[in-house]
Amino acid sequence: MMSVSALIISFLLLCEFSMGRGSLVDDLQSSDTSDLMARSVWAEQLSLSLLPSYSSPDHQMDPNMCVQLLREFANNSADLSSCLAGMAWPVRVCQYCYKEYQQLKATMTKITSPLQNSSTLSCETTLLRSDRVQVIVALNNFYDDLWTDSKCSNCINKNKTNVLDSTAAFMKLFDELMHCFNSTKGSTAPDQHGNFSHVCQMCNVTYKNLSDQYTNLEHGKHLCIDLEDAMNSTRNLWSRVFNCTLPCTDTIPVVAVSIFILFLPAIFYLSTYLHSDQRKRKLILPKRLKSNANLAHIQDKSN
Structure with a gap:
């Protein structure tokens, strides 16, 4: 049940509202915004104070x-x-x-x-x-x-107190690459383009390390929007702005494997032909024909 004080306050509010409804409207129209805000806050606090009166006084x-x-x-x-x-x-x-x-x-x-x-x-x-x-x-x-x-959780430690060491290492390497871009982009000769430019030659190792580290983080599911955006901007600068390409160091093994696969059907059919049993057909004379031939031979000798 409601407390006695809450009942008294509610009764007084109802009496005031029923007796002075017209004056209350006039006061609201004539009051400024700050006064209305103050009254609304007071009314909200009053309603909050009345809500817990249904429970015991110790849990208000x-x-x-x-x-x-x-x-x-x-x-x-x-x-x-x-x-x-x-x-x-x-x-x-x-x-x-x-x-x-x-x-x-x-x-x-x-x-x-x-x-x-x-x-x-x-x-x-x-x-x-x-x-x-x-x-x-x-x-x-x-x-x-x-x-x-x-995906920010992938770049924050379990305690959610700091970024991961892998994230900090990646961003440090990213800053080194950006510094390399800024320090060498103006030293390229007009006749040098693509991989022959000074930027591509000087920043090639740093870019490769950054790309490899990004791949490792991707496999380990430690990528967030910060790292993805940094790598996307780096690849855009490397390929579109500076026209650089990352040289492939596995060219010879790839070519060898491709040639082997290309000639694999020919090797298969050749080996099948060489190891198959080619039995020659032998002419076997019938016994009756063989006896007649021997008889004719004997008669020739007798003559």
């Missing part, structure tokens, strides 16, 4: 706690949005925005978890389910979807 929820968590979520959301927008190009959201994302998730955990000195009461119903749009839930789902689509 403090509305100021929910307001504080709401402000904390708003600040975390603003910090994360600012970081994501600032690191959108070139894409470095996973490396530089993981702290803001973890702070937002920590605040969301506080909202859904029971408050202090209570095992059941929380701000989840008040902040997450009190409105039809569910603004906080929509914002939280948006950040989760963005983080999942970017």
Whole structure:
């Protein structure tokens, strides 16, 4: 049952509303925006204070706690949005925005978890389910979807406190390659193009190391949007801007295997022909014909 104080407050509010409805409308029309905001906040806090009156006095929820968590979520959301927008190009959201994302998730955990000195009461119903749009839930789902689509978990350690060593090593090698591009792109002679240019010759080893490391990270499922964007931009510069190609060191084995496969049918048929049993047909005379021939031979001798 409701407490006596809650019943008195509700009764006074109903009396004031029924007796001075016209004056209340006039006051609302004549008041400014700040006054309306103050009244709305007061009304929200009053409604929050009346909600837990159905439970025991020892488990009453403090509305100021929910307001504080709401402000904390708003600040975390603003910090994360600012970081994501600032690191959108070139894409470095996973490396530089993981702290803001973890702070937002920590605040969301506080909202859904029971408050202090209570095992059941929380701000989840008040902040997450009190409105039809569910603004906080929509914002939280948006950040989760963005983080999942970017595969940022692949570049952050299990404790979610720092980037992986493999990610840092890849970005360090990427910075070295960009430095090589910037320092050698202006020293190419006009008659040097493609692999004969100074950029392709000087940066070939670094580019190959970066490409091999990217392949290893791809096989180990340690790629995120930061590494994918860095490698895509690198390949675009290497092939389209500088017209470089990565020389293949396995040319001779590939050619040998191709020639062997090409002549494999001929070798098969030749070996089959040589190892097959070619039996010659032998003419076998019938016994009757053989006896007649012997008789004719004897008669010749007698004559």
